[in-house]
Amino acid sequence: MVDAMVSGGYLRGVKLGVDVGTVRVGVAVCDPDGILATPLRTLKRDSKNASDVKILVREALERDVVEIFVGLPRTMKGEEHASATMASDYAKLLVSTLRAADADIPVWLVDERLSTVSAHRDLHQAGMSSRDHRKVVDQVAAAGILQHAIDMQKARGTEVGRRVSADPQPGPTGGGAQAAPDLDAHSAQRILPEMEGYSEPGQQ
Template sequence: MVRGSRLAVDVGSVRVGLASSDPDGLIATPVATLARDGARPPAGQLSKDVAAIVDEARDRCVALVYVGLPRHLSGAEGAASQAARAYAVALAQAVAPIPVRLVDERMSTVTAHHALQASGRSGRRHRQVVDQAAAVVILQSALDAERATGRRPGERVVADPGDARSGNARGDRRDGRTTLE
């Protein structure tokens, strides 16, 4: 495995959860829950949440960013998957040259809720940390897969030259790459 910490992003419509690993890629820990900036940023600027992720990635000198790709239990992708793909493209453009990979996040939020309940947290207090906990689940799964296979899991996000902030992101190419148009 390549040495360097990793950052995981759990993209939601309201909040974004972040988790990071140690430089050896052994343990995932929660970092933050960011409010999702739904406003379209002015040309040439990043949304507040993407800018915060960029700062976090640079401050931690991450080697890789994993973004959770929500799929249905059947494996099919829906609207949430397409939104996560678009977000991943914008993030890949913003954190370049740090690579970004989409990883399957089925059941990560459910697993996070169960873990929080088991730890004694009340349901009201879940909202503040469930996205971080889901990011931890996403990252720990990716780290475990890296160790088991010797390869980075997931789908590489390719951010073609252009402006990811323009909203022209596409993640539905037939060759499986997520790109900008």
Template structure:
């Protein structure tokens, strides 16, 4: 399993892809790398995609995402980082990312390497757009 990582600009307007982490549930090296990325890029909030069903229910994938968010919170706290970890609805983001990459001519193996990053961009961009639409203050 993999975790796509995206960043926003300092103003919280535009999401861009960063990296894909290989998820390591036992050793947690992906979480260590996430903490390092939070430090390196001075991240002020971590957004984890919540894959709900089209009916808006939580299934096994949503449970896994919630567990990952909790583990990320714990790892960040253990590292002395006071960075909130929030969940954002990610319904259809992988489908949309796949379609976008296909439209740009990225297919097959190349697509598999970047699909998680593209989905992360879609999740983060949706979160940023929703925050702006709700009148929330932009991050810096």
């Protein structure tokens, strides 16, 4: 990984945003200076073999990513239910897979209230038909998650969200996560050899 420079409290470097769904996973990326988050790709969820997680790790390694932000769905009251548990479990698996690849890339859970709603709205405004939304809405939502995270990092001069640990450790923050300021409501075996030559499953 390239050395990341901290400027004004902002960790410089390429970062990924991840929107976890039951069927698809949206991925977004930003430039090293965090000026703009852009949609990158949509992965098919693979709960059995975790091929989507392996592809995500490969993207992170190839792009010299310095941080990854995974959206944490919450209700408007700030409560966390089944979808939040799913995102949290996915983030823990991502951390474990990164470590198996000898990659010490921080993974943060960040508030993603209304990200998918905003993504659908943006696609409508761009003139895309509702029927075509499914192809890109997840990666657009991921871009929204990432943009909000990097904007808050710059505004606060510190990390945002909740850092994820692969091995849950009981504590005041729960789930093995280390607490950091959260976003506001508005806004085993090495895996690299088996990644080589891997082809992504067909999209739905």
